[in-house]
Amino acid sequence: MSILCIANQKGGVGKTTTAVNLAAGLARAGQRVLLIDLDIQGSATATLGATPAHGDLSLADCMTTERPVLEVIRDTSTDGLKVAPAGDRLALVDIHLATAMAREHVLKRCLASSLPHFDHVVIDTAPYLGLLTMNALVAADHILVPVSCEYLPILGLKLFGETLARIGSALGAPCDVLGYLLTLYDRREKITVEVEKILRRNFGAAVFENPIRINTRHKAAPSHRQTIYQYERKNGRGRADYDHLVDEVLARVKARGEQSFARLLDEQAAARVQAGAIETAAG
Ligand SMILES: Nc1ncnc2c1ncn2[C@@H]1O[C@H](COP(=O)(O)OP(=O)(O)OP(=O)(O)O)[C@@H](O)[C@H]1O
Ligand SMILES: [Mg+2]
Numbered sequence: 001m002s003i004l005c006i007a008n009q010k011g012g013v014g015k016t017t018t019a020v021n022l023a024a025g026l027a028r029a030g031q032r033v034l035l036i037d038l039d040i041q042g043s044a045t046a047t048l049g050a051t052p053a054h055g056d057l058s059l060a061d062c063m064t065t066e067r068p069v070l071e072v073i074r075d076t077s078t079d080g081l082k083v084a085p086a087g088d089r090l091a092l093v094d095i096h097l098a099t100a101m102a103r104e105h106v107l108k109r110c111l112a113s114s115l116p117h118f119d120h121v122v123i124d125t126a127p128y129l130g131l132l133t134m135n136a137l138v139a140a141d142h143i144l145v146p147v148s149c150e151y152l153p154i155l156g157l158k159l160f161g162e163t164l165a166r167i168g169s170a171l172g173a174p175c176d177v178l179g180y181l182l183t184l185y186d187r188r189e190k191i192t193v194e195v196e197k198i199l200r201r202n203f204g205a206a207v208f209e210n211p212i213r214i215n216t217r218h219k220a221a222p223s224h225r226q227t228i229y230q231y232e233r234k235n236g237r238g239r240a241d242y243d244h245l246v247d248e249v250l251a252r253v254k255a256r257g258e259q260s261f262a263r264l265l266d267e268q269a270a271a272r273v274q275a276g277a278i279e280t281a282a283g
Contacts, residue, residue: 001115001119002119002120002121003111003123003139003140003141003142004022004120004140004143004144004178004249005125005136005137005140005142005144006018006144006146007125007136008146008153008156008160009128009159009160009163010148010152010153010156010160011127012148013127013147013148013184014146014181014183014184015124015127015146016039016041016043016044017218018144018183018212019037019122020044020047020124020227021238022144022242022245022249023122024081024227024228024229025243025245025246026249026250027078027079027080028078028080029246030080031119032080032119032120033081033121034069034082034083034084034114034117034118035048035082035083035121035124036069036084036111036121036123036124036136037083037086037124038107038124038125038132038133038136039086039090039124039126039132040090040091040093040126040132041126042085042086042087042088042090043222044083044086044124045083045086046222046225047221047226048076048077048078048081049076050085052074054088056087057072057087058085058087058089058090059087060086060089060090061089062084062107063096063135064089064093066106066109067110068110068113069084069107069111069113069114070113070114070117072084073114078227090132093132094130094131097135098131103131104131104138105138105171106135107138108135108138108139111139120253123139129167134171137167137171137173138167138173140175141176142177142178142253143164143175143176143178144177144181145157145160145180146180146183147199149189149191149192149195149211150184150195154195154198176256177206178249178252178253178256179206179248179249180199180203180206180207181208181211182195182196182199182208182211183212184212184214185211185212185213186213208245209244210241210245210248211241212241213241215238217231217232217236217238221238228242
């Protein structure tokens with residue numbers, strides 16, 4: 001099971017498009033997926049056609065009254081994909097959280113009872129590092145950072161990396177960047193080639209191999225309340241790009257799991273040696 005936060009404090013870099021289509025792609029690959037919409041804009045919720053009616057329960061209730069996320073989850077038209085909707089009162093949550101106890105850990109607590117029901121949780125976040133985004137970062141196992149192929153987003157990345165490191169040490173929740181994802185990618189554009197070069201030079205293998213190409217269908221799909229898998233024809237390149245991302249994410253999450261399992265075994269073996277519990281062959 002993995003909790004994956006899609007984050008970048010820069011706006012309009014493809015966070016929501018990636019959260020929705022990665023979640024849908026994972027569900028199509030047979031995984032049980034929950035998408036958490038922690039952005040007050042509620043764009044992921046709207047794309048999935050799950051906007052709550054006035055007075056319906058939403059994530060805002062979880063974040064203010066510690067109601068389990070399980071109680072607000074809705075079905076979507078994609079099999080295996082459920083959503084915890086943002087709701088219009090989410091905008092007031094930052095103010096409420098300002099005086100709450102252990103305020104960065106509220107989502108983590110509300111999410112705990114849902115985890116056995118899902119293989120992956122994907123969290124969409126807002127383009128600023130407010131308390132809602134902090135909650136997402138603390139709850140997440142991994143962070144996926146979309147970077148659009150423009151000059152300004154790349155400038156903000158250094159600051160974002162430093163902020164993640166500070167949050168990690170201040171909150172005792174190390175932020176593991178699963179990968180940087182090139183979005184709005186157009187190989188014919190000089191800026192795309194430059195941004196890709198800079199990103200790969202600075203972050204090496206942490207950059208996902210396959211970018212998400214620029215594609216007007218990504219703009220159109222949300223207005224039809226559809227994921228790219230529902231909106232685009234079968235061999236469309238938007239679907240192909242997100243399918244590649246799904247493969248890379250699954251491989252990286254699996255590798256992270258194996259690494260931490262190996263580390264655990266090493267730690268247990270070291271503890272046994274220390275306790276004199278392992279007899280050496282020579283002994
Ligand atoms: N690969 C793409 N090709 C073309 N348009 C795209 C692509 N990805 C995203 N878009 C469009 O770019 C705009 C910004 O994308 P998106 O909403 O996913 O970004 P965001 O980072 O979530 O924005 P915000 O920071 O406001 O939440 C949207 O209109 C979206 O439809
Ligand atoms: Mg968004």
